[in-house]
Amino acid sequence: xxxxxxTQGLDxxxxxxxxxxxxxxxxxxxxxxxxxxxxxxxxxxxxxGLSRLLAPSAGTVTxxxxxxxxxxxxTLARRMGLLPQQPVTPEAITVEALVRxxxxxxxxxxxxxxxxxxxxxxxxxxxxGTTSLRDQPVDLLSGGQRQRAWIALALAQDTELLLLDExxxxxxxxxxxxxxxxxxALHAEAGRTVVMVLHDLGQAARYADHMVVLKxxxxxxxxxxxxxxxxxxxRSVFDVDCRVIPDPETGTPLVVPKSSAVxxxxxxx
Amino acid sequence: MTATVAPxxxxxxxxxxRVRRRVLVxxxxxxxxxxxxxxxxxxxxxxxxxxxxxxxxxxxxxxxGDVLVxxxxxxxxxxxxxxxxxxxxxxxxxxxxxxxxxxxxxxVIGVTGGASLGAVALIAAGxxxxxxxxxxxxxxxxxxxxxxxxxxRSGLAVTRxxxxxxxxxxxxxxxxNLMIVRFPAELAGSALQWTTGxxxxxxxxxxxxxxxxxxxxxxxxxxxxxxxxxLDLGDESAGALGLRTSAARLQLLLVAVALxxxxxxxxxxxxxxxxAVPHIVRFVTGPPTAASLGLAGLTGAxxxxxxxxxxxxxxxxxxxxxxxxxxxxxAPWLLVLMFRQSSPVQRSHA
Numbered sequence: 001x002x003x004x005x006x007t008q009g010l011d012x013x014x015x016x017x018x019x020x021x022x023x024x025x026x027x028x029x030x031x032x033x034x035x036x037x038x039x040x041x042x043x044x045x046x047x048x049g050l051s052r053l054l055a056p057s058a059g060t061v062t063x064x065x066x067x068x069x070x071x072x073x074x075t076l077a078r079r080m081g082l083l084p085q086q087p088v089t090p091e092a093i094t095v096e097a098l099v100r101x102x103x104x105x106x107x108x109x110x111x112x113x114x115x116x117x118x119x120x121x122x123x124x125x126x127x128x129g130t131t132s133l134r135d136q137p138v139d140l141l142s143g144g145q146r147q148r149a150w151i152a153l154a155l156a157q158d159t160e161l162l163l164l165d166e167x168x169x170x171x172x173x174x175x176x177x178x179x180x181x182x183x184x185a186l187h188a189e190a191g192r193t194v195v196m197v198l199h200d201l202g203q204a205a206r207y208a209d210h211m212v213v214l215k216x217x218x219x220x221x222x223x224x225x226x227x228x229x230x231x232x233x234x235r236s237v238f239d240v241d242c243r244v245i246p247d248p249e250t251g252t253p254l255v256v257p258k259s260s261a262v263x264x265x266x267x268x269x
Numbered sequence: 270m271t272a273t274v275a276p277x278x279x280x281x282x283x284x285x286x287r288v289r290r291r292v293l294v295x296x297x298x299x300x301x302x303x304x305x306x307x308x309x310x311x312x313x314x315x316x317x318x319x320x321x322x323x324x325x326x327x328x329x330x331x332x333x334g335d336v337l338v339x340x341x342x343x344x345x346x347x348x349x350x351x352x353x354x355x356x357x358x359x360x361x362x363x364x365x366x367x368x369x370x371x372x373x374x375x376x377v378i379g380v381t382g383g384a385s386l387g388a389v390a391l392i393a394a395g396x397x398x399x400x401x402x403x404x405x406x407x408x409x410x411x412x413x414x415x416x417x418x419x420x421x422r423s424g425l426a427v428t429r430x431x432x433x434x435x436x437x438x439x440x441x442x443x444x445x446n447l448m449i450v451r452f453p454a455e456l457a458g459s460a461l462q463w464t465t466g467x468x469x470x471x472x473x474x475x476x477x478x479x480x481x482x483x484x485x486x487x488x489x490x491x492x493x494x495x496x497x498x499x500l501d502l503g504d505e506s507a508g509a510l511g512l513r514t515s516a517a518r519l520q521l522l523l524v525a526v527a528l529x530x531x532x533x534x535x536x537x538x539x540x541x542x543x544x545a546v547p548h549i550v551r552f553v554t555g556p557p558t559a560a561s562l563g564l565a566g567l568t569g570a571x572x573x574x575x576x577x578x579x580x581x582x583x584x585x586x587x588x589x590x591x592x593x594x595x596x597x598x599x600a601p602w603l604l605v606l607m608f609r610q611s612s613p614v615q616r617s618h619a
Contacts, residue, residue, distance in 0.1 A: 090501035
């Protein structure tokens with residue numbers, strides 16, 4: 001199993017509104033993919049489509065060649081975890097109680113909590129540095145700690161694939177990097193496939209092996225960040241004039257907006 | 270609902286060993302209270318007797334008059350209160366989590382009204398007593414179905430369900446009153462039960478049928494608890510964990526409807542118990558677990574049995590239904606809840 005996700009002619013709709021249209025994508029297994037694009041371009045919707053939360057109105061999503069809508073919800077949940085953009089924290093739940101819920105797809109209706117379940121939870125807490133917080137209520141944690149607790153839940157789920165919807169939104173710079181480093185480590189250590197929606201193009205270029213750029217629900221570009229990210233693309237997708245220079249730290253593409261970069265619709269009309 | 274406590278103080282007190290100890294203490298004191306209340310309800314009345322005599326009479330020993338009073342009048346009434354209270358407590362617990370609303374309870378979403386109407390319709394039609402629980406559960410399910418149809422278009426969204434439920438409940442309660450006016454002869458003896466809620470005059474035939482079904486419903490609720498906990502994470506996370514959220518919500522809703530309807534078949538539309546019990550349990554044991562579902566059943570039983578004792582012996586008014594006591598307590602409780610909900614410190618969890 002290579003954990004490769006493919007979409008063919010994928011249409012995703014909310015009611016009558018087409019949000020993602022005619023998408024042909026291949027997300028390489030064992031790699032980190034960043035999905036980027038302007039607000040409301042369908043990034044989160046695509047993630048919902050990839051994780052079976054939203055059924056396509058046309059086209060298919062396959063995981064290693066199998067249509068995910070032909071797999072049982074439980075089977076898919078053992079292979080793919082998802083951290084939504086704004087997850088709902090149950091009132092007063094402790095970190096450990098939250099992380100334990102990640103074991104749901106591995107449990108049968110009447111099976112008791114097993115040693116393997118506890119081991120997976122302990123490892124997930126350890127891996128995300130939340131062991132010391134295990135008895136704390138999640139709603140009293142800081143934003144960064146809370147995000148770690150939610151990633152721990154996804155890790156306890158013990159899946160090869162991890163989908164993260166804007167995991168760095170609402171976090172300050174230090175905690176953004178903290179989460180991204182954690183994601184990079186999870187990928188490097190266990191060869192996990194990671195697909196994440198990001199807003200910061202520079203961070204996406206730094207942390208991703210593969211980049212998918214969406215505009216208005218359609219594919220604008222896909223490939224290695226160094227091949228994809230250039231001034232023309234940023235202008236056509238984000239409507240921003242910029243220079244793309246090598247990141248002085250990593251050499252990956254870095255987007256530097258020009259001083260009067262935002263194109264005013266009135267001026268261009 | 271627990272008020273926010275300083276993080277450092279909270280950190281230690283939520284450790285699992287501590288929570289487990291609290292659960293055990295709560296369960297033990299609940300069982301003790303239940304035993305004391307049960308003994309009290311068997312010994313007191315127009316023919317007071319010592320506890321020993323009453324307990325012996327319960328198993329058929331001693332004076333035949335005592336045996337008759339205890340076995341045929343006091344015991345079924347007390348057991349009815351216990352079974353109905355347990356059902357209401359557990360149903361409230363499931364519904365408040367399912368709806369993510371601390372004000373949700375079977376008497377708010379129309380289930381109690383439907384159950385009462387179902388029972389009243391059967392009595393008016395002259396059906397036998399054993400069929401009443403069936404009518405109540407049928408009525409409860411029908412009202413849930415009605416609710417589902419009205420709220421379906423919004424994808425069973427929580428606020429829509431609650432608002433629709435309020436309307437359904439009001440309509441059904443009015444229908445019960447209409448039935449009582451239309452069939453005065455058939456319903457004369459039990460009008461109070463079906464309008465306010467009462468366990469007066471229950472017989473073993475009614476109690477055993479409902480109790481058996483109640484045990485099944487409670488067991489199902491416990492088995493489904495894991496799904497309830499995953500649903501707490503919201504539909505996206507729950508779906509990503511492999512839970513079929515609509516199916517799970519429907520299963521849990523049906524269990525809650527069964528619990529509340531069976532309770533209504535014994536006690537009528539008793540208010541307050543299902544609303545208050547989950548808050549009491551949460552106040553003592555913290556965030557909900559499978560154990561709190563069981564504790565909710567126990568607390569509901571204690572609460573309703575205690576209310577029934579108050580009605581029978583502590584109030585100077587004769588023949589007051591137990592629902593009157595729970596409603597009298599319920600109104601201020603609701604106000605306190607609303608007050609705490611709207612205080613600015615309280616985060617909204619809608």
